[in-house]
Amino acid sequence: MDRKTSPPRPVTVADVARRAEVSKATAARVLGGYGPVSEEVKLRVQAAAKALDYRPNELARSVSTGKSGTIGIVVGDIENAFFGIAVRSISDTAHRHGFNVILANSGEEVEAEKAALKVLVGKRVDGLIVTPADNRTIAHLRDIVRSRRPLVLFDRPIEGLAADVVATDDRDAAFAATMRLVAAGHRRLAYVTALNAEPPVFTGMEQLYTSSVKARVDGFLAACRAAGIDGPERGICLAGSAPAGQQRASIERLLSGETPPTAILASDSLVAFEIFKAARTLGRGIPDDLSLVSFYDAEWTSVTTPPISVIDQPVYDMGTQAAELLIARINGASPPARHCVLPTRFIERGSIGAPRRMMAAI
Amino acid sequence: MDRKTSPPRPVTVADVARRAEVSKATAARVLGGYGPVSEEVKLRVQAAAKALDYRPNELARSVSTGKSGTIGIVVGDIENAFFGIAVRSISDTAHRHGFNVILANSGEEVEAEKAALKVLVGKRVDGLIVTPADNRTIAHLRDIVRSRRPLVLFDRPIEGLAADVVATDDRDAAFAATMRLVAAGHRRLAYVTALNAEPPVFTGMEQLYTSSVKARVDGFLAACRAAGIDGPERGICLAGSAPAGQQRASIERLLSGETPPTAILASDSLVAFEIFKAARTLGRGIPDDLSLVSFYDAEWTSVTTPPISVIDQPVYDMGTQAAELLIARINGASPPARHCVLPTRFIERGSIGAPRRMMAAI
DNA sequence: CTCCGAACTGAGACCGGTCTCACACTACAT
DNA sequence: ATGTAGTGTGAGACCGGTCTCAGTTCGGAG
Numbered sequence: 128m129d130r131k132t133s134p135p136r137p138v139t140v141a142d143v144a145r146r147a148e149v150s151k152a153t154a155a156r157v158l159g160g161y162g163p164v165s166e167e168v169k170l171r172v173q174a175a176a177k178a179l180d181y182r183p184n185e186l187a188r189s190v191s192t193g194k195s196g197t198i199g200i201v202v203g204d205i206e207n208a209f210f211g212i213a214v215r216s217i218s219d220t221a222h223r224h225g226f227n228v229i230l231a232n233s234g235e236e237v238e239a240e241k242a243a244l245k246v247l248v249g250k251r252v253d254g255l256i257v258t259p260a261d262n263r264t265i266a267h268l269r270d271i272v273r274s275r276r277p278l279v280l281f282d283r284p285i286e287g288l289a290a291d292v293v294a295t296d297d298r299d300a301a302f303a304a305t306m307r308l309v310a311a312g313h314r315r316l317a318y319v320t321a322l323n324a325e326p327p328v329f330t331g332m333e334q335l336y337t338s339s340v341k342a343r344v345d346g347f348l349a350a351c352r353a354a355g356i357d358g359p360e361r362g363i364c365l366a367g368s369a370p371a372g373q374q375r376a377s378i379e380r381l382l383s384g385e386t387p388p389t390a391i392l393a394s395d396s397l398v399a400f401e402i403f404k405a406a407r408t409l410g411r412g413i414p415d416d417l418s419l420v421s422f423y424d425a426e427w428t429s430v431t432t433p434p435i436s437v438i439d440q441p442v443y444d445m446g447t448q449a450a451e452l453l454i455a456r457i458n459g460a461s462p463p464a465r466h467c468v469l470p471t472r473f474i475e476r477g478s479i480g481a482p483r484r485m486m487a488a489i
Numbered sequence: 490m491d492r493k494t495s496p497p498r499p500v501t502v503a504d505v506a507r508r509a510e511v512s513k514a515t516a517a518r519v520l521g522g523y524g525p526v527s528e529e530v531k532l533r534v535q536a537a538a539k540a541l542d543y544r545p546n547e548l549a550r551s552v553s554t555g556k557s558g559t560i561g562i563v564v565g566d567i568e569n570a571f572f573g574i575a576v577r578s579i580s581d582t583a584h585r586h587g588f589n590v591i592l593a594n595s596g597e598e599v600e601a602e603k604a605a606l607k608v609l610v611g612k613r614v615d616g617l618i619v620t621p622a623d624n625r626t627i628a629h630l631r632d633i634v635r636s637r638r639p640l641v642l643f644d645r646p647i648e649g650l651a652a653d654v655v656a657t658d659d660r661d662a663a664f665a666a667t668m669r670l671v672a673a674g675h676r677r678l679a680y681v682t683a684l685n686a687e688p689p690v691f692t693g694m695e696q697l698y699t700s701s702v703k704a705r706v707d708g709f710l711a712a713c714r715a716a717g718i719d720g721p722e723r724g725i726c727l728a729g730s731a732p733a734g735q736q737r738a739s740i741e742r743l744l745s746g747e748t749p750p751t752a753i754l755a756s757d758s759l760v761a762f763e764i765f766k767a768a769r770t771l772g773r774g775i776p777d778d779l780s781l782v783s784f785y786d787a788e789w790t791s792v793t794t795p796p797i798s799v800i801d802q803p804v805y806d807m808g809t810q811a812a813e814l815l816i817a818r819i820n821g822a823s824p825p826a827r828h829c830v831l832p833t834r835f836i837e838r839g840s841i842g843a844p845r846r847m848m849a850a851i
Numbered sequence: 852c853t854c855c856g857a858a859c860t861g862a863g864a865c866c867g868g869t870c871t872c873a874c875a876c877t878a879c880a881t
Numbered sequence: 882a883t884g885t886a887g888t889g890t891g892a893g894a895c896c897g898g899t900c901t902c903a904g905t906t907c908g909g910a911g
Contacts, residue, residue: 137636139867150891155869162870165889180632185611186557187867190549191896197591197612205580211573218567218594227608229559230592232580246589249547250559270542274499403792427789430765501897512861517899524900525858549897553866 138181147175158183189251197227198453199247201257202281203235207397209423209442210258213281216446217256224454226253235368237261244271254453258282261336277456279449283338284466291456292466293449297339300438300471301346301392304420307436307473308390309354311418312481316359317381317388318347319398321368327377329363340394343422347392362388366398374398378405382417389482390418396425396437403431414480424474433477441469500541509537520545551613559589560815561609563619564643565597569759571785571804572620575643578808579618586816588615597730599623606633616815620644623698639818641811645700646828653818654828655811659701662800662833663708663754666782669798669835670752671716673780674843678721679743679750680709681760683730689739691725702756705784709754724750728760736760740767744779751844752780758787758799765793776842786836795839803831 144154149168156162157172158181164172175181189195198221202210218228229252231243240260244267247255254277259268262285269288271278278290285292301318308316320340324330335341344363351359366377378401381387393399399421403413411417413433420436421428428435448467506516511530518524519534520543526534537543551557560583564572580590591614593605602622606629609617616639621630624647631650633640640652647654663680670678682702686692697703706725713721728739740763743749755761761783765775773779775795782798783790790797810829 137867141867151868152870152891152893153889155867156890159869163887163889168889182607182610184552184613184867185608186548186613187552187896188869189896190546190552190898191867191869193896195548204577205567206570206574206577208568208570208573211570212568214592215566215568215594218592222594227612228592230576230580230590232577232584245544246547248544250589251546251548400788400792407792426762426787427792430762430769430789431792432794499897502899503897513898514861514863514900515859517897518860521899524860527859530859546897549866550899551866552868553897553899555866 137184138179139184140181142179143172143175143181146179147172159188193251195251195253196225197229197250197252198450198457199229199231199244199250199252199255201231201233201240201243201247201255203233203258203260205230205232207395208425209395209440212442213446213449216443217450220447220450221454224450226454226457233258233260235260237264241267244268248274248276252276253457254278256281256449256453259285259337262286262338262341263336277453279453281449282445285338289464291449291452291464293445293452293469294339294467295440295445295469295471297342297471298346298349300422300473301343302350303346303473304392304436304438305347305350306354307475308392308418308420308479309350309356311390311479313390313418314354314356314482315362315386315388315390316347316351316356317362317364317391318344318394319364319366319378319381319391319402320344320394321374321398322365323367324365327365327367329360329365334365343392343394366401375401375405378402379409382406382409382411388417390479391420393419393421396421396423396428399435400425400427403435414478416483418479418482420479429476435478436476437474439472439474441471445469499546500543501546502543504541505534505537505543508541509534521550555613557613557615558587559591559612559614560812560819561591561593561605561612561614561617563593563595563602563605563609563617565595565620565622567592567594569757570787571757571802574804575808575811578805579812582809582812583816586812588816588819595620595622597622599626603629606630610636610638614638615819616640618643618811618815621647621699624648624700624703625698639815641815643811644807647700651826653811653814653826655807655814655831656701656829657802657807657831657833659704659833660708660711662784662835663705664712665708665835666754666798666800667709667712668716669837670754670780670782670841671712671718673752673841675750675752675780676716676718676844677724677748677750677752678709678713678718679724679726679753680706680756681726681728681740681743681753681764682706682756683736683760684727685729686727689727689729691722691727696727705754705756728763737763737767740764741771744768744771744773750779752841753782755781755783758783758785758790761797762787762789765797776840778845780841780844782841791838797840798838799836801834801836803833807831 140155141151144151154172156164157169221228233240237260256279258281272289280290280292282294284294324334335344348359364381367373382405393402406413406417413419422438424437424439428437502517503513506513516534518526519531583590595602599622618641620643634651642652642654644656646656686696697706710721726743729735744767755764768775768779775781784800786799786801790799
C-alpha cells in the first residue's frame with residue numbers, strides 16, 4: 128500500500144528504475160517501448176511505473192529524438208467558422224496519425240504571423256499549416272521552406288514558394304457565380320472583401336494581398352468583362368476588417384451610393400453577414416432590390432429569408448487533405464511541391480433575382 | 490558574406506559560442522538573456538547568432554527550466570461557435586501574457602478527454618483549461634488537481650473538485666427564460682439538449698452528465714413548477730448528438746407528437762438550429778405555432794425570420810477570465826478555488842408569441 | 852600598495868529522456 | 882571443447898538548453 132502523497136517533483140525514469148531495481152537504461156526501454164527487455168523485467172518496471180504514477184516527459188523525449196509529434200497551425204481567425212472547421216478537421220486528422228496540434232491566431236496580421244511562426248519553430252513542431260495573411264511579405268515562410276520543415280499553405284497559394292498548397296478553385300468559382308448573376312440580368316455588380324486598403328478604394332490587383340481573394344476578384348472581373356460590362360473594377364469594394372464598425376460603414380456606403388450595385392458577390396461569410404444586415408437596415412429587399420451570393424456555406428445562410436446562395440467550399444476535406452499532405456512529408460515523403468485544388472459547389476438558394484428595371488437602367 | 494546553405498542540423502548555442510569565440514555558458518547567457526555579460530561580448534554573440542540564423546530550442550529550454558510557457562485547452566467541439574470564440578479569447582489572453590496554447594478536442598467524449606489530458610500533461614503544459622465532457626467520471630481531473638497543476642473548468646463546474654471555475658448563471662438564466670415563456674401563456678414547454686441517453690428518454694437529473702445542462706434543466710423545471718405546470722419532466726428531451734441525423738430525428742419526433750410543445754428552450758445554438766429547421770420543414774410557424782428561445786447568441790439567430798430570442802453568454806469574457814485565473818495561478822498565486830459566475834443577458838427578439846388557443850388547451 | 856567586492860567569464864553538472872556500446876550469459880552449431 | 886550468434890542488461894554519452902560555482906579581472910577604498 129503506497130501512500131498517495133502528491134509528489135512535488137514529477138516522477139522520472141530514474142525513479143522508476145530505482146524502484147524496479149534495474150538500470151535507468153532498462154527502465155527507459157520498457158517505458159519508451161523500444162529495446163529488447165525480458166518479460167519479467169518489463170512487468171516489474173511497469174508495476175513500478177504504475178505505483179509511482181509515472182508520466183513520461185514528452186518534452187525531454189522530443190529534445191533527444193528531435194521529433195515533437197506536434198504540428199503547428201496558423202490561421203487568420205479561429206472565430207471565423209471557416210477556420211474553425213478547418214482546425215477541427217486538421218486536428219482530427221492529426222490525432223488519427225498520432226500528432227498533436229498547436230494553434231496560433233494571426234488575426235490576419237503578418238507581424239503576428241511571423242511571431243507565431245517563430246514560437247512554433249522554437250517549439251520544434253514537426254510541420255506547419257499556415258494561411259498566409261499577406262502574400263507580399265513572405266520572407267518568414269521562405270525561411271521555413273529553406274529549413275526544410277514541412278509546410279502546407281492552406282486556402283491561399285503563394286506563387287514561387289516551394290510548399291504544398293491546398294486550396295479551392297477560387298477563380299473559377301467566382302467566375303461562375305458572377306456569370307450566374309449576369310445571367311439573371313445584372314449589370315451593376317459588386318465584389319466585397321474584408322481586405323484593408325488606405326484609402327479604401329480599389330486601384331489595382333496588386334492591392335489584393337491574399338491570394339485567394341486575388342483569384343476571386345480575377346474571376347469576378349473576367350466574368351464581368353466576358354459579359355461586356357465596362358469598368359467592373361468600380362464594383363470592387365475593400366471594406367476592411369480591423370474594427371467591425373469600419374466594415375459596416377463601407378458596406379452601407381456602397382449600398383447607399385447613387386448607383387448602388389444590384390448584385391453582390393461576398394468574399395466570405397462574415398462580409399456577407401454584414402451585407403445582409405445592412406440591406407435589411409436600409410430597407411433593401413433580397414432578392415428584389417439586391418441579389419447576394421457569398422463564398423462559404425456558413426450555417427446562417429440556409430436559414431435566412433430568403434436563404435443565401437453560396438459557393439460551398441469543402442473546408443473539412445481541405446483540412447484533412449492539408450494534414451495528410453503534411454504528415455506524409457513529416458514521415459519522410461518528399462515529392463515536389465503539390466498544389467491541390469478542391470472543387471467548390473454552387474448552392475443556389477433564394478437570394479438571386481432579376482434587377483429591378485429602374486435600377487437596371489445605366 | 491556567409492553563404493546561406495541550409496543547415497540540416499539546427500544551430501545550437503554551442504555553435505554560436507564557437508563562432509563568437511566565447512564559452513557555451515556565455516553564449517547561453519546572451520541568447521537566453523539572463524546572466525551578466527559585457528556589452529562587447531553580447532554584441533559579438535548576437536552577431537554570431539544572426540549570422541548562423543540561430544533559433545532557440547524551446548523544448549530544451551522547457552526541459553531544463555520545468556516551465557513550458559504553454560497552456561492546454563480541452564474543449565468539446567471547436568466547430569461549435571461557442572467554443573470557437575472561447576478558444577480565441579483564451580489564446581488572445583494567453584499570448585498577451587506570453588503563453589502559447591495547445592488545443593485538443595474531446596468531441597464531448599470522456600475517453601478522448603482523458604487521452605488529451607495525458608498528452609498535455611506529457612507536454613508539461615503549465616496549466617489547463619477544460620470543459621469536462623462528463624461530470625460522472627472525473628478521476629483524471631482529480632489527478633490533475635492532485636499533481637498541483639493549475640486547472641480551470643470552463644463553462645461546466647464540477648462539484649467537489651478543487652479547481653477554479655468560470656461559468657454562467659445557467660440555472661437563473663434558464664429559470665428566467667422559462668418564466669418569460671410561461672408569461673406568454675405557454676403551458677406545454679420543452680427543454681431540448683444534445684445529451685445522449687439510452688434509451689433517449691428523460692428519467693431523472695442523474696442522467697444529466699454535463700453540469701451546465703443540469704443547472705439549466707434545474708432552472709427550467711423550477712420555473713415550470715413555480716408556474717404550476719405539472720409533469721414538466723416530460724418536456725425534457727435528450728436529443729443526442731453523436732450522429733447529426735439522430736438529433737434531428739428526436740426533434741422531429743418531439744414536434745410531431747400528439748401534444749407537441751408550444752414553446753421550446755434550446756440548450757445550445759446547434760440544437761436550436763436543428764429545431765428551427767425542423768419547424769420549417771414541418772410547417773410550424775415561429776412564433777405562431779412554436780415559440781423558441783436558445784442559449785447562446787449565435788450569429789444566425791439574429792438574421793432569421795423571425796430572429797430568435799436568446800440567452801446571451803459572455804463567452805469572450807469567460808475565456809479571458811478563465812485564462813487570467815489560470816495564469817495568475819501559474820505565476821504563483823494560490824488562493825482557494827474560485828467560482829466565477831458571469832451574468833447572462835436575455836435578448837428578446839421575435840421568436841416568442843402566445844400559444845394558439847386550440848393548442849393551449851390541455 | 853593591499854584588500855574587497857563587483858562584474859564578467861568558463862567549466863561542468865543538470866534537466867529527463869534516448870541511444871550506442873560493451874559486457875554478460877545463454878544456446879546452439881562445429 | 883571451442884566458436885558464435887543472439888538476447889538481455891548496465892554504463893554512460895548525448896540532445897540543447899539552464900544554472901551553479903569557481904576563477905579572473907578590475908576599480909576603488911583603506
